Amino acid sequence: MRTLGEPKRCEILRLVWVEELPATEIADHFPSVTRSAISQHLAVLRSVGLVNERREGTRRLYTANHAELARLRSFLDSFWTSSLDRLRDLAEADQRNQERA
Amino acid sequence: MRTLGEPKRCEILRLVWVEELPATEIADHFPSVTRSAISQHLAVLRSVGLVNERREGTRRLYTANHAELARLRSFLDSFWTSSLDRLRDLAEADQRNQERA
DNA sequence: CTCTAACGTAAGAGTCTGCTAACGTAGGGG
DNA sequence: CCCCTACGTTAGCAGACTCTTACGTTAGAG
Numbered sequence: 001m002r003t004l005g006e007p008k009r010c011e012i013l014r015l016v017w018v019e020e021l022p023a024t025e026i027a028d029h030f031p032s033v034t035r036s037a038i039s040q041h042l043a044v045l046r047s048v049g050l051v052n053e054r055r056e057g058t059r060r061l062y063t064a065n066h067a068e069l070a071r072l073r074s075f076l077d078s079f080w081t082s083s084l085d086r087l088r089d090l091a092e093a094d095q096r097n098q099e100r101a
Numbered sequence: 102m103r104t105l106g107e108p109k110r111c112e113i114l115r116l117v118w119v120e121e122l123p124a125t126e127i128a129d130h131f132p133s134v135t136r137s138a139i140s141q142h143l144a145v146l147r148s149v150g151l152v153n154e155r156r157e158g159t160r161r162l163y164t165a166n167h168a169e170l171a172r173l174r175s176f177l178d179s180f181w182t183s184s185l186d187r188l189r190d191l192a193e194a195d196q197r198n199q200e201r202a
Numbered sequence: 203c204t205c206t207a208a209c210g211t212a213a214g215a216g217t218c219t220g221c222t223a224a225c226g227t228a229g230g231g232g
Numbered sequence: 233c234c235c236c237t238a239c240g241t242t243a244g245c246a247g248a249c250t251c252t253t254a255c256g257t258t259a260g261a262g
Contacts, residue, residue: 005103058238076174159208
């Protein structure tokens with residue numbers, strides 16, 4: 001989550017989401033920063049497994065790891081499901097209190 | 102997203118997800134840090150609208166803003182839907198190329 | 203009115219982060 | 233073999249972030 005808190009990394013992931021792209025082409029989408037900066041962002045994304053790397057000659061092709069982002073999505077979903085569990089627990093505790101009274 | 106990149110803020114949001122809690126009680130869940138630090142985290146969460154504040158005497162009661170987190174969830178979902186759009190666009194472009202050939 | 207509990211806030215220290223600039227490396231092309 | 237392209241990596245810096253300490257404020261109790 002912290003990884004995608006950085007807007008550029010989020011955008012990079014979006015770029016390689018459906019299409020495999022070489023590092024240079026990714027960097028070209030960010031005229032405001034150096035290719036080096038993008039390379040470092042790619043290293044971070046790779047370190048947390050959000051992208052996969054494939055080498056082809058001197059080029060390195062990147063793809064998004066959909067499964068990893070799916071994990072993040074299900075983590076957010078857990079907020080809602082845990083809320084249901086919690087409400088059920090609260091309701092049960094409340095019922096026990098009423099029975100005791 | 103960057104806001105929840107901080108683990109403590111994520112945990113705070115979880116605490117106030119189903120239950121309205123006063124600031125002190127939230128801080129008590131984090132023995133490792135000062136109440137001041139938690140107060141500052143609450144300010145950040147409030148500034149991005151992830152929590153709502155209600156005053157009751159000297160106490161301030163916090164609740165999670167479910168709608169705001171739902172926006173984040175749908176943002177992640179947009180990754181998958183946009184991927185479908187993108188694939189459709191690519192397919193159409195490819196088809197035009199074949200027709201031209 | 204004084205005291206205390208429950209807060210937020212300001213200032214400063216230490217740490218992390220994202221960036222650039224410079225350099226190193228590996229794989230072709232000629 | 234030389235050179236160029238496509239990269240990653242390192243060093244260093246400026247700004248952002250998180251934490252603590254100290255202080256200010258407000259509401260209620262006595």
